[in-house]
Amino acid sequence: MTLEYILLLFFAGLIPLAYAAFFLGRRMAEADLERGYRLNSPPSFYGWYVIVWMFLPAIAVSAVFAILHMAGILSVPLPVVLVGFLALFAGGGGLALRHVRASLRARKIVEDVIRWLLFIATCISIFTTVGIVLSVVFEAVKFFNMVSLWEFLTGTTWSPGSAFLEGAGRGAEQTSQAEFGSVPIFAGTFMITFIAMCVALPVGLFSAIFMSEYAGRNLRGVAKPALEVLAGIPTVVYGFFAAITVSPFVVTVAESLGLDAAYTNALSPGIVMGIMIIPFISSLSDDVISSIPQSLREGSFALGTTRSETIKSVVLPAAFPGIVSAFLLGVSRALGETMIVVMAAGLRPNLTWNPLEGMTTVTVRIVDALTGDLAFDSAETLSAFALGLTLLVVTLMLNIVSSIVIRRFKQQYEM
Amino acid sequence: MDPNSLKRTRMRYRSERRFKLYCAMALVLAGVFLVIFFADIISKGYPAFWQAQIKVDVSYTQDVKELPFLAVGEDVSELISRSWFRQLPRKLNEHPELIGTTRSKWVLADGAVDQYLKDKPNGLDKEQKNLVDRLRNQDRTKLAFNTYFFTQGDSKLPESSGIFSAAVGTVYVMIVTMAFSLPTGVLTAIYLEEFARDNWLTRAIEVNINNLAAIPSILYGLLGLAIFINYVGIPRSSALAGGLTLGLMSLPVIIISSRAALRAVPDSIREAAFGVGASRWQVVSHHVLPMSLPGILTGSIIALAQAMGETAPLLLVGMMAFIPEAPSGFTDAATVMPAQIYTWSSAALRPYAERTAAAILVLLAVLILLNLTAVFLRKRYERTW
Numbered sequence: 001m002t003l004e005y006i007l008l009l010f011f012a013g014l015i016p017l018a019y020a021a022f023f024l025g026r027r028m029a030e031a032d033l034e035r036g037y038r039l040n041s042p043p044s045f046y047g048w049y050v051i052v053w054m055f056l057p058a059i060a061v062s063a064v065f066a067i068l069h070m071a072g073i074l075s076v077p078l079p080v081v082l083v084g085f086l087a088l089f090a091g092g093g094g095l096a097l098r099h100v101r102a103s104l105r106a107r108k109i110v111e112d113v114i115r116w117l118l119f120i121a122t123c124i125s126i127f128t129t130v131g132i133v134l135s136v137v138f139e140a141v142k143f144f145n146m147v148s149l150w151e152f153l154t155g156t157t158w159s160p161g162s163a164f165l166e167g168a169g170r171g172a173e174q175t176s177q178a179e180f181g182s183v184p185i186f187a188g189t190f191m192i193t194f195i196a197m198c199v200a201l202p203v204g205l206f207s208a209i210f211m212s213e214y215a216g217r218n219l220r221g222v223a224k225p226a227l228e229v230l231a232g233i234p235t236v237v238y239g240f241f242a243a244i245t246v247s248p249f250v251v252t253v254a255e256s257l258g259l260d261a262a263y264t265n266a267l268s269p270g271i272v273m274g275i276m277i278i279p280f281i282s283s284l285s286d287d288v289i290s291s292i293p294q295s296l297r298e299g300s301f302a303l304g305t306t307r308s309e310t311i312k313s314v315v316l317p318a319a320f321p322g323i324v325s326a327f328l329l330g331v332s333r334a335l336g337e338t339m340i341v342v343m344a345a346g347l348r349p350n351l352t353w354n355p356l357e358g359m360t361t362v363t364v365r366i367v368d369a370l371t372g373d374l375a376f377d378s379a380e381t382l383s384a385f386a387l388g389l390t391l392l393v394v395t396l397m398l399n400i401v402s403s404i405v406i407r408r409f410k411q412q413y414e415m
Numbered sequence: 416m417d418p419n420s421l422k423r424t425r426m427r428y429r430s431e432r433r434f435k436l437y438c439a440m441a442l443v444l445a446g447v448f449l450v451i452f453f454a455d456i457i458s459k460g461y462p463a464f465w466q467a468q469i470k471v472d473v474s475y476t477q478d479v480k481e482l483p484f485l486a487v488g489e490d491v492s493e494l495i496s497r498s499w500f501r502q503l504p505r506k507l508n509e510h511p512e513l514i515g516t517t518r519s520k521w522v523l524a525d526g527a528v529d530q531y532l533k534d535k536p537n538g539l540d541k542e543q544k545n546l547v548d549r550l551r552n553q554d555r556t557k558l559a560f561n562t563y564f565f566t567q568g569d570s571k572l573p574e575s576s577g578i579f580s581a582a583v584g585t586v587y588v589m590i591v592t593m594a595f596s597l598p599t600g601v602l603t604a605i606y607l608e609e610f611a612r613d614n615w616l617t618r619a620i621e622v623n624i625n626n627l628a629a630i631p632s633i634l635y636g637l638l639g640l641a642i643f644i645n646y647v648g649i650p651r652s653s654a655l656a657g658g659l660t661l662g663l664m665s666l667p668v669i670i671i672s673s674r675a676a677l678r679a680v681p682d683s684i685r686e687a688a689f690g691v692g693a694s695r696w697q698v699v700s701h702h703v704l705p706m707s708l709p710g711i712l713t714g715s716i717i718a719l720a721q722a723m724g725e726t727a728p729l730l731l732v733g734m735m736a737f738i739p740e741a742p743s744g745f746t747d748a749a750t751v752m753p754a755q756i757y758t759w760s761s762a763a764l765r766p767y768a769e770r771t772a773a774a775i776l777v778l779l780a781v782l783i784l785l786n787l788t789a790v791f792l793r794k795r796y797e798r799t800w
Contacts, residue, residue, distance in 0.1 A: 210442050223446075234782070237756070237778070240756065333631075336634070338633045339753075363633050370640065396626060
C-alpha cells in the first residue's frame, strides 16, 4: 500500500462519494423548504455540513493513529486504519444526513469548522519554527555533550579528523585528537560576508539613490526589473559562475600582480555573493528613500542646496535607519547563503586575514558534514547542527534588530 | 556677485555632477554584472546543445551480441561513445532481422571527440586527433542537435547524460511543494487577514511568519533531515521529503503575498456583503477571495520559481544522488534541476562543465518564463480601487 494508492483511493473513491452526499444533504434541505419550512441557512450549507461530518472524524482518528505510530507508542496495521477510516467516513455521513432538517444551524456549524481549519493551517507556520528550533537544538545538545561549548566557541582548530571512527565504535584507534574549535569557520564566514557587503552596499545604495532621486520614469522602468532579474537567479547558478569564471579570473589577476591565490579563495565567492545581494539592498533602500516626505527635500532646495547636497545632508540622514535595516538583512542573507560558498569556497577551515587564501564557512561545513556517509550520531555530523544553531541565533538576532529599526523608522514618517 | 562665491558655486555644481556620476556608475556596474553573467553562461552552455556524431559502417553480426565493439572498425571504435555500444545487444535482440546486414549510420561520438571538434581541451592522443581530422575531411563527423540532453537521465558518460530525470524530479518535487504550501499559505493568509482578532497570539504569529521568511534556507534542510527523514521516516532523497521541505520554505512567501492581495480588496466590499446578511466565510469565499485571486496567483508563481531554483536544503535531504532513471513516484529517489547542476559542476570530466551551463540555461529559461507569467498576470488583472 503506497502513497499513490492512498491518493488514488482518496480522489477516485471518496471525493465522488462526498460530492454525492453534498447533493443529498442539499436536496433534503431544499425538500424541507418546499414543504414550507423556513431554512436556517442557505441550502448548500446543509450539504457542506454532511461533508464535514464525513471527513472530519475520519481524518482526525487517522491522524491520531499516525501520530501514535510515529511516536512508537502504538502501531496499528495500515489496512485496519483504512477500514476504520472508511467506517467513520460512511458512519459520519449517514449520521449527518439524519440530522439535516430545516432548523439545523448548518451555516454556524460549518463556519466554526472552517474557522478552526484556518486556525490549524495558521499553526503550521508556528510548528515550522518550533520544528526548526527543536531539530537544531536537540542535536546540538548531543554535540555539546561531547564537546564543551567553551571549546566550540573559542577553539582555533577545527579538525574533526577521525571523529567518525568513534561513531563506528573504533574511537580507541584514533591517533589525533578531534578538535571542534569553530573560530576559523566563523572567521571565514565573516570574511566572505564582509567582502560581499563591500560590493553590495555601495553598488546597491548608490543605484537606489540614482533610481529614486535622479532617474526618470522610463529609466526606472527598465532598471528596476533588471535588478530584480539578479535577485531571481538561483544561487546554484551564481555558485557555478563564481567557481568556473570568477575564481580563475581572480587567480590570474593575483598572479599578474605577483600574489599567490588559491582557486578556493574567499574573494570570488565574496564578490559573487555581493552581486547576489545588490538587488536586496537596492530595492529596500529604494523603498526607504522614496518614503522620505517630499517636503523635506523641498525645504532643503529652498535653502539653495544642490540635489546631491540635499541627498547627502537631508535624505540620507533621514533614511539612515532604513538603510541600516537593509544592510542587516543583507548581512543575514550573506551569512546563510550556501550554494555559492559550497561551490566556490574551500573546505578547509583556515584562520587568516588574506582573502586570497582558501577558507570555509559555517554553511559549507554543514553541507559537508551532512552529505557524506557518516553515522548520524558521530561528533562531526552533530557538529553541523551546532553550527546550524549558531547560524539560526545570529540571523534571528539580525532580523529582529532590523525589524525594530524599520518599525521605528516607519512610525517616524507614518508610512 | 563676488568672484569667491562664484567660484564656490561652480565647485558645488562640479561636486553635484560627480555625485550623480557615482550613482549612475553604480547602476551601470550592476548592469555590467548582469550582462557579463549572461554572456558567460550562454557562451559556455550553448555548445552543449550540439553534440558530435560520427558516420560509420555498422555491421551487425552474431558476435556483436557478446562483443558490441566488433560492430564497427577497430580504428574508429574508440572514438564512439560507450553508451552507444551498450544498447547494441538489446537492439539486436529486439530486431533479429538486422543480423548479417551492414548499414552506414550516424552514431554518438565519445565525449573527448566532441570536445576536440569544438576546439576545447580534450583527452585525445595525437593518433586519434589525426583520425578525427581525417573523418572530418571526409564529412563523416558532424555536430547535430543534442536530443540526448533532453531525453536522457544522468550518466557517468558526459556525452550521453541529460536533464530528463532531473526535470521529471523537479516536476514531482514542485507538485508536492505546491500541494502543501499553496492551500496552507492561502488559508493562513485568510485567517490572519479576515478572521483573526488583533490579540497577542495573532501578533506573535505575524512576527513568527516574518522571521521564517528570513531564516536561511539551509536550516530548512536541517529541519527536513531531522524531522521528515529521521523522525517521520520519509525515504531519503525522495520527492516527498524534498517537496515538503521546500513547501515549508515557500510557505511564508505565499502567506505574505496572499495577505497583501487580500488587504488590497477594499473594506466597502466586505461591508456591502455583510450588509445583505452574508456570514464571514461567505464574504470571503464569494467576494474577497475571487477578487484577490490574481494577486495570490502572482505571489504563488514567484514562490514556485524561488523553490524551483533552491538547492541547499535539498542537498541535506539527500537529493544529490546519481539518478539515471526518471523517478516514477513520490517516494522514489529523485534529483532536481539545481541539484543536477551542482553534481555536474563538481564532476571532474571537462565536458560536464558545458552541460552544467546548458542545464543552467534551461533552468533560467523556465524561471524567466514563470516570472514573466507572474508579471503578465499582475499587469492584466491588477485593479486599483
